[in-house]
Amino acid sequence: xxxxxxxxxxxxxxxxxxxxxxxxxxxxxxxxxxxxxxxxxxxxxxxxxxxxxxxxxxxxxxxxxxxxxxxxxxxxxxxxxxxxxxxxxxxxxxxxxxxxxxxxxxxxxxxxxxxxxxxxxxxxxxxxxxxxxxxxxxxxxxxxxxxxxxxxxxxxxxxxxxxxxxx
Amino acid sequence: xxxxxxxxxxxxxxxxxxxxxxxxxxxxxxxxxxxxxxxxxxxxxxxxxxxxxxxxxxxxxxxxxxxxxxxxxxxxxxxxxxxxxxxxxxxxxxxxxxxxxxxxxxxxxxxxxxxxxxxxxxxxxxxxxxxxxxxxxxxxxxxxxxxxxxxxxxxxxxxxxxxxxxxxxxxxxxxxxxxxxxxxxxxxxxxxxxxxxxxxxxxxxxxxxxxxxxxxxxxxxxxxxxxxxxxxxxxxxxxxxxxxxxxxxxxxxxxxxxxxxxxxxxxxxxxxxxxxxxxxxxxxxxxxxxxxxxxxxxxxxxxxxxxxxxxxxxxxxxx
Numbered sequence: 001x002x003x004x005x006x007x008x009x010x011x012x013x014x015x016x017x018x019x020x021x022x023x024x025x026x027x028x029x030x031x032x033x034x035x036x037x038x039x040x041x042x043x044x045x046x047x048x049x050x051x052x053x054x055x056x057x058x059x060x061x062x063x064x065x066x067x068x069x070x071x072x073x074x075x076x077x078x079x080x081x082x083x084x085x086x087x088x089x090x091x092x093x094x095x096x097x098x099x100x101x102x103x104x105x106x107x108x109x110x111x112x113x114x115x116x117x118x119x120x121x122x123x124x125x126x127x128x129x130x131x132x133x134x135x136x137x138x139x140x141x142x143x144x145x146x147x148x149x150x151x152x153x154x155x156x157x158x159x160x161x162x163x164x165x166x167x
Numbered sequence: 168x169x170x171x172x173x174x175x176x177x178x179x180x181x182x183x184x185x186x187x188x189x190x191x192x193x194x195x196x197x198x199x200x201x202x203x204x205x206x207x208x209x210x211x212x213x214x215x216x217x218x219x220x221x222x223x224x225x226x227x228x229x230x231x232x233x234x235x236x237x238x239x240x241x242x243x244x245x246x247x248x249x250x251x252x253x254x255x256x257x258x259x260x261x262x263x264x265x266x267x268x269x270x271x272x273x274x275x276x277x278x279x280x281x282x283x284x285x286x287x288x289x290x291x292x293x294x295x296x297x298x299x300x301x302x303x304x305x306x307x308x309x310x311x312x313x314x315x316x317x318x319x320x321x322x323x324x325x326x327x328x329x330x331x332x333x334x335x336x337x338x339x340x341x342x343x344x345x346x347x348x349x350x351x352x353x354x355x356x357x358x359x360x361x362x363x364x365x366x367x368x369x370x371x372x373x374x375x376x377x378x379x380x381x382x383x384x385x386x387x388x389x390x391x392x393x394x395x396x397x398x399x400x401x402x403x404x405x406x407x408x409x410x411x412x413x414x415x416x417x418x419x420x421x422x423x424x425x426x427x428x429x430x431x432x433x434x435x436x437x438x439x440x441x442x443x444x445x446x447x448x449x450x451x452x453x454x455x456x457x458x459x460x461x462x463x464x465x466x467x468x469x470x471x472x473x474x475x476x477x478x479x480x481x482x483x484x485x486x
Binding site for chain 2: 024025028031032035036039040042043044046047049053054057058060061064065066067070074075076077079081095096097098099100104105106
């Protein structure tokens, strides 16, 4: 009481100004952000899609699309979906058919193709540009495929590893 | 008029700022509440995911495919570019606090770049090397996936052995000459009937790099108007002839909506009879024998615009 009596009128206005200049805009921003965040979170939760959807679509691209690794007969130019060309299992081909930048928010993928025949120890591994070696994958999908290697069709297993995908 | 001091002016400015800021936030919150109550926020999220995953799925299809997506009665703006599908209520994305987006993974060289304002339908199409999204356009599903040609076709002749349906003959030494000079109107066999042997001799005398021969096709079904491209099987230049055939067929099917199908057919020239017009194949570095339309069709004159056919062929050869 004594202190307040001692303070002048101008001195009392200082905390009010501080509130107006700093707290008020802050409150506005917090209220707005909270409202937008809650609304968008609701929409994301309601429209959530299972983790397996995107890798399932993409593994189909990697196995079937002539843009990726599919074997194409040089003479007839015919593409053989389901048969991968060993020569095309490279990072460059992966980047062409999954065109993302290093800092992309899209899911990152690593692919390994391992020949499953006897006495074969061949393995190809390649990654999208946004793959982080230091982080673990959060989803894995496997498919049996065929690989054309030196004019022979051999059995192989393709594994697709996914990182991220938080949209 | 009341005179305000420095502090008074400051206070007045701050009151104005307070009013503007509060008004803006109230309007934005009202917009969000309205969008939420109408279900728009959820719908935008669902639609952006649907379209992004559809793009991914179409890019996974080995052949050509169309996908029709009905957007319902919502008046949304769809921005599909830079690896994201953004669904918003306004053209200016910045003023929609509840816009929703979802990323898709484009294929190199087929990055979509589209903005649609309140479409009722989106047609996503993958045909050959093209990926298109439109709200009305018909996508040419007869497109092939072709490579690029190694260079200009060189000295070229486009000929039509069909006397009743003549096509301009083109003799050229390269693309530049062709574009500036247009078509030559002389037709090699216009005024006299030449046997196959004589035609081949004339061609050999001309030392052509490329020959494109055009004839009318035949099919039992009257609803069919296919285009078949025959190329010589085997030989060093089969792959290059295949590329010419592929690009010409894409160009023709882009220009003529009535074409019902396209095919590239390799033939063994030595197995053909002496009177078969396809014996013309293999008499130049690259050769393609085209059969257009169907003489037994409801519309036997299709395609009737010879100059449009010739232009389509030339454009295909320049791809």
